[in-house]
Amino acid sequence: MSHLSNEQLATLKKSLLERKRELEQHFSQNGEENSLLGDSLRNSTGELSSADNHPADTGTETFERSRDLAINRSLSEELSDIEAALQRMKDGTYGICVVSSQEIPYERLEAVPYTAYAVEHVPPRESFSDRPVEEEVMTAPPAGAGRNRQEHSGRFDDAGAWDSVEDYGSASSPVTPPGQDADKKDI
Secondary structure (H helix, E strand, O other), rough: OOOHHHHHHHHHHHHHHHHHHHHHHHHHHOOOOOOOOOOOOOHHHHHOOOOOOOHHHHHHHHHHHHHHHHHHHHHHHHHHHHHHHHHHHHHHHOOOOOOOOEEOOOHHHHHHHOOOOHHHHHHOHHHHHHHOHHHHHOOOOOOOOOOHHHHOOOOOOHHHHHHHHHHHHHOOOOOOOOOOOOOOOOO
């Protein structure tokens, strides 16, 4: 016996089916394999040669391609999770945590309808331990770094720009050169 009412199950199923349709439409519009993202960079960009491109152009293409691949991987995983949730609905196990067998609250299912976990049993996200080698030689900023240090550095920065230039006037105020009083008139 499910802790969810028939109305709640219908609402959640509608939400799952709607999202599934959106994801399937995304993949069908972009091709099942999302065009040529799996192929080489040259094939996916349509360029015959990268020799005439600036290295920054190639860097941008590489970044955008890796971003698109990551997005597609994430959406594909979401689609799999949705299909699994719909199967759990058919099996009668939807809304039950796969780890603890406790009921998943409706509010959580409403927020993440494809979840198979109660909040306390959600598996940890991937943690990337391969940090950039530069981090090994980086040092912490000196003590006092930040706003207090900038105020007393004697350097000009954006934060105090208006305070420094407002003495010179603006386009909407009369301009008096520094060192001259507006009250004195040279005759």
